[in-house]
Amino acid sequence: xxxxxxxxxxxxxxxxxxxxxxxxxxxxxxxxxxxxxxxxxxxxxxxxxxxxxxxxxxxxxxxxxxxxxxxxxxxxxxxxxxxxxxxxxxxxxxxxxxxxxxxxxxxxxxxxxxxxxxxxxxxxxxxxxxxxxxxxxxxxxxxxxxxxxxxxxxxxxxxxxxxxxxxxxxxxxxxxxxxxxxxxxxxxxxxxxxxxxxxxx
Ligand code: GAR
Numbered sequence: 001x002x003x004x005x006x007x008x009x010x011x012x013x014x015x016x017x018x019x020x021x022x023x024x025x026x027x028x029x030x031x032x033x034x035x036x037x038x039x040x041x042x043x044x045x046x047x048x049x050x051x052x053x054x055x056x057x058x059x060x061x062x063x064x065x066x067x068x069x070x071x072x073x074x075x076x077x078x079x080x081x082x083x084x085x086x087x088x089x090x091x092x093x094x095x096x097x098x099x100x101x102x103x104x105x106x107x108x109x110x111x112x113x114x115x116x117x118x119x120x121x122x123x124x125x126x127x128x129x130x131x132x133x134x135x136x137x138x139x140x141x142x143x144x145x146x147x148x149x150x151x152x153x154x155x156x157x158x159x160x161x162x163x164x165x166x167x168x169x170x171x172x173x174x175x176x177x178x179x180x181x182x183x184x185x186x187x188x189x190x191x192x193x194x195x196x197x198x199x200x201x
Contacts, residue, residue: 002030007089
């Protein structure tokens with residue numbers, strides 16, 4: 001199965017997908033293209049090192065967000081991609097794009113959704129004073145971080161944590177959970193009924 005990975009930043013999640021899926025022939029998963037909205041995303045260097053085609057699609061180069069989404073769609077279609085994987089991609093899609101790829105866009109978010117959606121989840125988690133944090137893998141719908149939840153892992157929050165230490169602890173779990181859930185998708189093991197996703201074993 002061909003996937004596209006969309007990135008904005010450092011790409012540690014992309015790296016685990018390269019290592020655990022793309023470079024493991026038994027996974028049956030190929031990263032056909034990596035798309036970034038930023039020239040300087042280090043994730044692009046990681047993709048190039050693995051010989052994966054890259055595309056840069058920047059919002060400022062388009063008249064509207066719908067036109068921006070269409071440009072991304074073209075790359076998705078050109079590469080015959082079946083699943084769109086967001087890995088630290090910090091742009092939102094417009095409803096037509098989400099409708100077109102319903103339950104074919106997957107995201108990883110560093111909080112236990114529905115708590116702490118949005119752009120600063122780890123900071124918000126610490127500021128609220130909760131005692132557990134975590135990672136959520138979910139399908140993308142029309143709103144921000146509200147789509148059907150596929151899987152979650154809980155991590156503890158310590159009194160001594162700052163944003164960096166907590167985010168690191170969460171990312172260790174992201175790097176295990178995300179490839180695992182993408183594999184489940186590829187193997188047809190995710191059953192979606194409305195908001196409820198179950199994993200067929
Ligand atoms: C990850 O922790 C991911 O969960 C988060 O951005 C980070 C990207 O790291 N995504 C979001 O906050 C999406 N709302 P990476 O570039 O090293 O994979």
